[in-house]
Structures are given as C-alpha cells and as structure tokens.
Amino acid sequence: MEARLAASEEVNQQNAAKRTAMEARLAASEKVNRQNAANLAQLSSVEMRLNLSESRVEQLADKNEAQLSGVEMRANLSESRLEQLAKKNEAKLAQLSSVEMRLNQSVSRVEQLARENADQPKVAFSAYHLGAGYIGPYSSLTTLVYQRVFSNIGNAYNQSTGFFHAASRGVYFFTFTAATYGSPQSMNIYMYKNNQQLIRNYGQNNHGGFEYMSNAVVVELELGDTVDLRLQGHSSYRLYDSSHNHNTFSGFLLYPL
Structure with missing residues (x-):
C-alpha cells in the first residue's frame, strides 16, 4: 500500500509538473498570440499607410505628369515662337542689310557729288x-x-x-x-x-x-x-x-x- 501510495504521489507530482509546464507553455503561447496580434495590427497599420503612400505617390505622379505635359506644351510653344521670331528677325536683318546697302550707295553718291561739286567753279x-x-x-x-x-x-x-x-x-x-x-x-x-x-x-x-x-x-x-x-x-x-x-x-x- 505504501508503495502504491508513493507511486501515486509521484504520478501526481509528475502530472502537476506536466500541468505547470503546460500552463507555462500556454502562457507563452498566449503571449506569442498577443504579440502576433499586436504585430498584425501594426502590420495592418503599416500596410494601410503604405497603401495611402502608394495612392499619394500615384496622385503626385499623375500631377507631375500633367505638369510635365503642360511644361512640355509651353516649351513647344516657346520653341515655335522662337522660330517665328528668328524668321522675322532674319527678314528684318535682310531688310536692314538692304537699307544699309542703299544708304552706303547714297553716301557714296553724295560723296561723289561733293567731290564733283568741289571741282566745279562757283560763280x-x-x-x-x-x-x-x-x-x-x-x-x-x-x-x-x-x-x-x-x-x-x-x-x-x-x-x-x-x-x-x-x-x-x-x-x-x-x-x-x-x-x-x-x-x-x-x-x-x-x-x-x-x-x-x-x-x-x-x-x-x-x-x-x-x-x-x-x-x-x-x-x-x-x-x-x-x-x-x-x-x-x-x-x-x-x-x-x-x-x-x-x-x-x-x-x-x-x-x-
């Protein structure tokens, strides 16, 4: 009887030890679950923020693309205007060159007439x-x-x-x-x-x-x-x-x- 009682107490002790171990493992598991839940919540928040950031990035990209398109259009208009001005300036330069040539001819003629007049008698x-x-x-x-x-x-x-x-x-x-x-x-x-x-x-x-x-x-x-x-x-x-x-x-x- 004593031997069986001792064996029974030993079994109880082992079961208590096992229960304690199980409780410890359960507590650890619950702690891990709570940590995972916190991590999941944090991950969800990060994911949400990431989604918002990606959406903002897309909006900014669309806005930048629109602005870039507008800038490109203005640049094309400026280049076209510059080409028009360049052609107009070329025409004016050609006209100015013609006027300058005529002026030089007139000056040359006046100088010639002045020389001829200087040689003529004055009476x-x-x-x-x-x-x-x-x-x-x-x-x-x-x-x-x-x-x-x-x-x-x-x-x-x-x-x-x-x-x-x-x-x-x-x-x-x-x-x-x-x-x-x-x-x-x-x-x-x-x-x-x-x-x-x-x-x-x-x-x-x-x-x-x-x-x-x-x-x-x-x-x-x-x-x-x-x-x-x-x-x-x-x-x-x-x-x-x-x-x-x-x-x-x-x-x-x-x-x-």
Whole structure:
C-alpha cells in the first residue's frame, strides 16, 4: 500500500509538473498570440499607410505628369515662337542689310557729288548802282556800271566796267531790275552777250511815281564771253536810284558744260 501510495504521489507530482509546464507553455503561447496580434495590427497599420503612400505617390505622379505635359506644351510653344521670331528677325536683318546697302550707295553718291561739286567753279554775283538821283541820259548806247556788290563769288563781275566775264563754259542765269521816277520818264534797257543783243525792255512812267521793270534770261556762255546791261542813248531815257538800291544786276552759274 505504501508503495502504491508513493507511486501515486509521484504520478501526481509528475502530472502537476506536466500541468505547470503546460500552463507555462500556454502562457507563452498566449503571449506569442498577443504579440502576433499586436504585430498584425501594426502590420495592418503599416500596410494601410503604405497603401495611402502608394495612392499619394500615384496622385503626385499623375500631377507631375500633367505638369510635365503642360511644361512640355509651353516649351513647344516657346520653341515655335522662337522660330517665328528668328524668321522675322532674319527678314528684318535682310531688310536692314538692304537699307544699309542703299544708304552706303547714297553716301557714296553724295560723296561723289561733293567731290564733283568741289571741282566745279562757283560763280554768283549781285550788284547795285551807286549814288542817288538820275542815271543818264546818255548820247549813245552805254553800258551801265553797278559799282557796288552784295556778293561777287568767283569775281566774275567787274565793278569798274559793268561787265560779267564767264570764267568757264556753262549755262548761266541773269536778271535785272530797273527803276525810274517822275513823269514823263522812260527806260530802254538792253542785255548784251558780247556784242549780241539778248533782250530789250522798254518802260514809260506817266504817273509821276516810281516805275519798275525786270527780266531774266538763261544763256549758254563760252569761256571769256561777256554779259552787260546797256541804256539806250536818248534825252528821255534815264534811270533813278537812291539809297534803297532800286537798280540791280545779278547772275550765277547754273552748271558747267
């Protein structure tokens, strides 16, 4: 009996030990299950966050792709605009080059004309009669001497003789104004080239005040040709002058030949 009781107690002890071991294993298993559950919950949270991140990444990718597409479109438009501007600038440069060429030609022509003009003789004069009162009458056809000059470029007009001397072959312009005063008075003026009459002008004063007449010619002259004004010789033909210079004789070279 004692042996069997001892064996029974030993069995009970073994069973208690086994139960304790089982309880320990169960506790460990429950702990692992709780840890796994926590890990699963954490894993689920991470997975959810990962899914949200992936969704956000996709949204950002779509947004970036849309922005990139917009930037690319703007870049294409900019390139197209640049090409248009480049073509327009090329056209303007070509036009500017043409204008510059024409300007250079004009400058060259102006310089050429300036050189030609510098080589051409410069002749111009304007003379007036000296003194106050009547000029004439003369007994014969007499050259009028205009003793003072407003200008005498080229010194072609002789103030002592009243003759203009052509310094070169060319086309010349001459004009005069004559005046008389009082009634009855008459004027009979001739313009001569050398000893050849060019024009004759007659005027009569019947009103007692100033009477004027004028005329002009364009004439071709050779080197050394002369031009002068002459008053017809007659007792009734005379001019009148004063400090206002009513009587003038002028001329200039239009162009050489």
